[in-house]
Amino acid sequence: MISKSNFTAARQCYKRAWLSKYRKDLAEIDENTRARFDVGRMVGKAARNLFPGGSLVNLNRNQQAMADKTRSLIDSGCQIIYEAAFIFEDLIAVCDIVIVTPKGLQIYEVKSGTSAKDEYITDISYQNYVVSKSGYEVVQANLVHINTEYTRYGELDYEQLFKIVDVTENSEQSFEMIESEVPIVREMLNGNMPNISIGKYCKDPYKCEFYNACWEHVPDYSVFDLYRVSDKAYEYYSKGIVTLEDIHEKGILLRGVQKQQVDTLVSGEPVINKDEIHKFINSLQYPLYFLDFETFQEAIPSYDGCRAYEQIPFQYSLHIQNKPGEELIHKEFLGKEGTNPKRTLAEQIIKDIGLTGTVLAYNMSFEATVLKKLAEEFPDLADHLLIVANNLNDLLIPFRKTWYYCKEMKGSFSIKSTLPALYPPEMNPDLDYKKLGINNGTEAMAAFPKMATMTPEEVEETRKNLLKYCKLDTYAMVKVLEKLKEAVEQ
């Protein structure tokens, strides 16, 4: 059987569809993808509330049994069916929601995204095609997606949480493409593994689950790591230019950060622009605040006053140095699990950060957005919050502008790349993220909402891990600034 997933996988890359059928063992689902699947399932179930009281066709390995069950529900007069299955030849479509009307079927494809993206239209086109060919009249094909303008107050309002877009015409326009593509996919799936090289499609529209298997031969540091390289990397790769050494040997002229990546790799010497770093350091005013927020997002908001996919700050870490050379003070905030932490966090931050001095963040647009949103939401705290936002300066600047660049950064300027480049973890175990229970932003983001359903012991452990993680983020900034100071003093 060819499912919608097989078909859309083949649209991304034939090899992906083939591997999904024959070499599932090579698939690696990363945390982001797993989280996306979980959200998709949750949103799919929530959307059933738009049409309550329907009958569910249970997922079953026997797909014919699912289609038979669907047919018998329709024949017996059932008007709302969830997970309705339809088969045409060797094609199967399982529709999230089907409404049976006297004129025919309305089909609904539920997505956890926030707009009617092109890839969603391909999905529903496939469903529409198979249902129509299986002997039913499809009178309407609809896409259901999340409405980010909805703010929750009290009980969830499903009519507001979701947007329904009628894509009947759009989806029918793809029937011809599906008709011509299906025989190719069918033949490909019955043959040997297609010989397909790596390409842009490995990450677009989603990172492929076979990425590690297909990219195994590409070295850790390659032309794909050139700063903002985009499609050019594939052009190099197709000519056999894979490493940065290859770029150097072929005498390819690069500019800006890319040139520095190759130059520092060849010479082994870092780039240090003392004048610019000096100016940057001189622009900082004491007290110095090193600030980092953690936020989480929910497709279906749990708390009053929250929108779908709103970035909700739940934690911050703050290192403070009142005068040059003075001892550091550490402050932190972590919201109570199972609550909306925005107000308490905003109140705490105006107690912890004064109205003068520099607030250093790493990639400060994120911190600025969080502070401004809090100011918008809590007008009584706005003056102070906006001054804090106004006092922000960005520790990323000296690196992004390559006033300080060394080969170990490998073209990436995130704190997770800069810190180990400046302080090798073997010699600085206290600065090693890998030693932490939670060691990246994605995990932190997932941990806070999960705590609402954890046991007290699990909550305690998770809170400890979150605090350690966020604390290292601001301590890393302190250490990075120290390194910049050392560089200009040498």
Ligand code: SF4
């Ligand atoms: S990693 Fe790329 S080449 Fe390999 S299966 Fe996926 S999309 Fe195709």
